Structure formats: structure tokens, C-alpha cells
Amino acid sequence: MPRIEPPAEFSSPPAEHVLPAGTRLWRVHGADMPAVQFDPPHHLAFGGRRFDGVGASGHPVLYASENLATAVCERVLPEVDFTPLAPRMLPTGMLTGEVLTAVETTVDLPLLRLVSSVDLAKIGQDDWLVRDKDFSLTREWGAWLHDRLRTLCGIVWQSSPDMPHPTLVLFGDRCAGVLREVPESRRPLDAPRAPNWLADILAERGVDTRSRASGKRKVFLNYRTGDGDLAALMLHAELADRFGEESVFRAADSIPLGTDYRQELEDGVRGSKVLLAIIGRNWETSCDAAGNQLLADPEDWVRKEILLAWDSNVKVIPVLVGARPRMKPDALPVELGKLAFTTGLHLPSGPGEIHVRALVEDLLNRLPDLR
Template sequence: MTGIFPMTSLELRPVLHVLPAGTELWRVHNIRYAPDEFNPKLADPFEFKDGSRFDGTPLDPYHCLYLGDTATTALAESVLRSRPFELPAGRRRIPYATVLHRTLSVLRTRCELTLVSLIEAKDLAAVCQESTLLEDERNYVSARRWASEIRAQAPEAMGLIWQSRHNRPQRALVLFHDRFAHCDGKPLDVVPTSGIPQLDSEAGIDRANRFLEPLRAEISRPRRE
């Protein structure tokens, strides 16, 4: 923490949600990162298009790791943003470039994860927020600031958990790298025989599309010269 937060005089009363050790979670990430490696990139605190919703910023420089509770959730959160249902078939086409150099990994929690719940309306109200915190694509600047407010008033929180926008009612979550000194900074073990090592391969697209089929979505094949 930089000492800049908290910036609100509102008293937050975060609702805590505990994931037990041994819980399996899924992650879509660039192959340059190890499956359990936190993304060190910080977002611009004043630019909503830079980074993801709850990324750390230079004002509160924590590293993030985003996860889903199922393979479909992790994929949907990664590739279905702003994808419309297209005429005439009513399906969502995901450009091949979206999965280029990306992988779907499975991880297992090494310790209990104490997370701030944003799952229900009452959970959001507990931190003086509404669903726009999770759903407005233009409010990333505000969402990052509010994540820092929550961190400042819930020092025991290791991350946030909420209902996936793209695969309701399943759960998405984000972990904060600086809250895991009690487990040597490594809250996750990699499950090496699961997942999809190359989402941009023919076999990877086939498997990913089976997960996405119930959501009427599919990853496009690369163009052949």
C-alpha cells in the first residue's frame, strides 16, 4: 500500500467468503506467464481501457491473478467481452487472435483463500456499491479505486469473488499477490495434466469450443493461406 488509500469516509463492512484449500480453479493466461504467476503489469489509474477491472495501479501496486470456478467461466470471462450474437444463426464468433499464445490452466488452492464477496446485492451494499461495479465496461477507473478501498478496510482479504458476467451464476475471482505471506507467496499449485496447453491449436480450439457451446459461442479458426 502507498498510504493514498482509503480515500472515502464511508465505512465499508465487507462480507468475507472462504474458499477451502484443495479447491480447483481455472485460468486463461498468456503463455509467457507460468500458470500460477501473478501478472505484474499495473494499470493506468486514470485510463479505463488499460488493463482489467480490478488491476493494481501505481497508486496501489499489487499484482493480480484472475480465475474462474470452471473452465467455461474462465474462458467466458476472457473471450466473451463485448461479443454480440450475430445474424442469422444467433451465435457469438470469437476472433482467433483472442486466443493466440494463450493457454487454459488448472490450479488448486494450497491454503484457504479469504475473499471479499461481491456475489449478492447485499455483499455489494456492504462495500457501498451496486452491480455497476461489476458490469459497467466504462468504469474500470472507479472499480480499481474501489478495490483499493476494500483492500484498505479489509486487510485480511486476499482477493475478491463475484458472479461471472458471462457465465452466471458461476464465480470469477481475483487474487492480490501481497496477501499471501502466510503460504510463502504461492497460494496455488498447478494441476499439470489438465487444461488446454495451446488454445490457439486445432485441438485446443476444439476443446475450448466444447466448453463454450452452451453459451452459443465459438472460437474462429485461423485463416489458411
């Protein structure tokens, strides 16, 4: 039940689970951070995980699982869906800079238990809360549960990617100093080819971990500042999470300091498999101070990138954003006219992470070579 307000009072006491001192937990985290360091609150509407602390007043969190395989599955499987046109594969670069490490609890930790339908009913919810992939909504409930249940140190629920094993989140503002890293437990996840133990875990769950290194970047994001920024940012986040930062080009993040941006943009287009042209409400009508259409300017980079992609045999796919009509050829410079007849994709106005994830899934289903 995603869009209902939390109840004013619990109908019965919420279910609790005590995590004993000495419990070993496994977590996936960045190699540059200590295993016992909590993740900061989440500040964006998209990305993140199920029960992140939210906003400036949010709390840090740490996700972990008692089962090693569950910790891996919680990180990997939500991003590698089964499709009818392509095998389930581990995207290249997905685990770059990440490690798996064991930590142990040093004290007993009381947790909110949401493992069964009975547990969920006690807080006025059903399995939506622990299954849904739109984390912007589940985070709202997580923040409410954190604030209401002040004696509890986290939440435990049944892992959706690795049923029936449990997984959990700890609240950093209530768990200071309660974890220690298990010596020599750290395992790197970003080897060019998955380690045998990782390959075995994922193969049992239908994921192919063969190395898929490619000389070409996967996606170039073409957009106009002020017309497609948010859509470009959200697509970048989703694509980079699946394939790694090196597989996605977005000018705001992908051009190194001290380089010729013109050459970087041209190389970025030529070196990609697909260019996504993000087309907002004012894409065709945007003008300079003199009232001249920007797309008609031969030096306009939105225009230049699309024309260069066509010249370089890079597939161009329009992404229409919001409630806008399809493009009309007579509203475009003649050089861009065929874009009006090019099949593309659509994002609703003010897209959420679930919309962006669905668009990327649609893109990969229709262009399986991108996987």
C-alpha cells in the same frame, strides 16, 4: 453507482467467503508464464481487467474461477458481443499464445464476497461494480477495497459472462506461495481451430469458433505523431485484443527492426482491409518549420498512406478525435479533398476504454466482414 466516492466507513461488516485449502481453480494466462505467477499492476487508463492493481504502488493480481468454463468465458465473452448484422464469432488470433491451467490453493484464503445485492450494499455499491465494462472506474474501487480490507486475500463475485457461476481475483501481495500448479492440467487455446472442448463451451453460449484465417490484415492505423498518438494506441490495443496483433498495423509497433520502413508501410496499407485515418484537432493545419502544410508534401507519410489505400481499393475511414469540426475540402490538398466527404467515426477528447470499445463495436457492426 460508478461515480460516487467510497464510504468513509462500512454500514455493516462486509461479507466474507473462505476459499478452502485444496480448492482447484482454472485460469487463462500466457503460455510463457508459470500458472502461479501473478499479473503485474496495470499502468494504463484502458485495457486490463475489473480489479487490477493500479499504478506504481499497485499490487499484482491473479484472476481465476472454480468452473473451467467460467474461466474461459471471463476471457472470451466480453470481447464477442452479439450484433444484429453478424454472428457472435471468436476473433482470429484472440487467444494466440494463451493457455488454460488449473492451480490449487494450499491454505484457506479469506475473500471479500460480492455475490449478491446484499453483499454489494454492505460496501455502499450495487451491481455496477461487478457488471460495468469501464474497468478504469471499477479498478479505483478495487484498489480502495484492497487497501481498506487488509485481512482479505481477494474478491469473489458472480461472473457476468457466465452467470450464475462465481469468479475471483487474488491479491498477490497477500497470497505469496499459496498456489501450486496442477500437473498436466495445461491446455493450449491457440490451435488454428478451437479444440472440441473449447468449441463446445463457447457454442453453448452462442459463439462460432470456426477458423477465420485470412490472407489480409484487418486494419491499418494511419495517424500523425503528436496529433493522434493516444487514439492510435488505444485503438490498437482494443483491435489487437479482439483479433490478434497480426491483424492490426500501427507503425510504432508493427515494423520489424532492420527492415525498410518505407516498404513495410506500403505493404501494410496494401495488405489491409480498412485504413483508419485518425484525425486530431491539428490534422489539416500541421506545418513544418518553414510553415508549409505537411499534408501538401508528397513525401508526407500520412498523406501517402491514404492515397495508397485509395489506389489499392482499401477502404479509408476517417476517425475524428475530440471536439473538432468536420473537414473542409478547401483546407486539404486537392488529392485528399474527397476525404472531407467520406463518412467516418468519432472519438471524444481524452477517450476512455469504453469509448474506444464502442467505436470498434460500431465499426464492426457497419463492416461485418471485418469480424
